[in-house]
Amino acid sequence: MSTNIHPTALIHPSAELAPDVQVDAYAYIGPEVKIGPGSRVDHHASVDRLTTIGAGCHLWPFASVGTDPQDLKYKGERTTLVIGDGVMIREFTTVNRGTVEGGGVTQVGDGCLLMAYAHVAHDCHLGREVIMANSCNLAGHVALEDYVGLGGQVAVHQFTRIGRYAYVGGTSAVDKDLPPFCLCEGNRAVAHGLNVVGLKRRGFTPESMEALKAAYKIIFRTRTPLAKAMEQVRAEVPDTPEVRYLLEFIRGSQRGVAR
Numbered sequence: 001m002s003t004n005i006h007p008t009a010l011i012h013p014s015a016e017l018a019p020d021v022q023v024d025a026y027a028y029i030g031p032e033v034k035i036g037p038g039s040r041v042d043h044h045a046s047v048d049r050l051t052t053i054g055a056g057c058h059l060w061p062f063a064s065v066g067t068d069p070q071d072l073k074y075k076g077e078r079t080t081l082v083i084g085d086g087v088m089i090r091e092f093t094t095v096n097r098g099t100v101e102g103g104g105v106t107q108v109g110d111g112c113l114l115m116a117y118a119h120v121a122h123d124c125h126l127g128r129e130v131i132m133a134n135s136c137n138l139a140g141h142v143a144l145e146d147y148v149g150l151g152g153q154v155a156v157h158q159f160t161r162i163g164r165y166a167y168v169g170g171t172s173a174v175d176k177d178l179p180p181f182c183l184c185e186g187n188r189a190v191a192h193g194l195n196v197v198g199l200k201r202r203g204f205t206p207e208s209m210e211a212l213k214a215a216y217k218i219i220f221r222t223r224t225p226l227a228k229a230m231e232q233v234r235a236e237v238p239d240t241p242e243v244r245y246l247l248e249f250i251r252g253s254q255r256g257v258a259r
Helices: 196-201 206-220 226-236 241-251
Strands: 051-053 064-067 080-083 094-096 105-108 182-186 189-194
Touching (some): 051 064, 080 094, 094 105, 189 196, 189 206, 226 241
Parallel strands (some): 051 080
Antiparallel strands (some): 182 189
């Protein structure tokens, strides 16, 4: 056995681990699991089955990923979990595989951080560098786009979408789509302004920030009907990529955007 793998760890014969993967005491690696180079599975962590984990990932003690979806319609179909590179999954976090009805795959993008006791349900799709603080819970079919941040104990309703660069304050309950670039919070969560600190940290230019502020004011701080507000934005606000994406996100919302 490799010196990187503790003798008490259980590794299924069909699992494929890069030569330098470290697996600590009493960890479990199930059938048809693939783990990329430089990754580590701490003691008592579990990677159940049909799961692909990228390079440089770290599962802390008692993390559990790749388990069956918590969906009563699931009858043992072959579904998967795909975790990107550089993902950190802290203690007691759970990530379930997908369902056939939801496309068959749950995805966690590169560079995500899932803090302790977080839960990612079946068919969720997390973009790059998403941060879920302690005890966040995602129901099935949730989409968190790139660079979304969730404060502690945020709960997100199934089929909900949160746009890129949005931040949701702790203990919020999310039951409608939340717009990109915004700071959101509440029960039920709504936008309270732009995520100014987060956008500055990500290198947004002053021109982009001003255009987003103008669009936000028209859409979220007036009583103008939504369709008319979007037309006003297109007519009055500079046509930056960020403003175009904000409008596309709202237009494509299935659950409705929290205003």
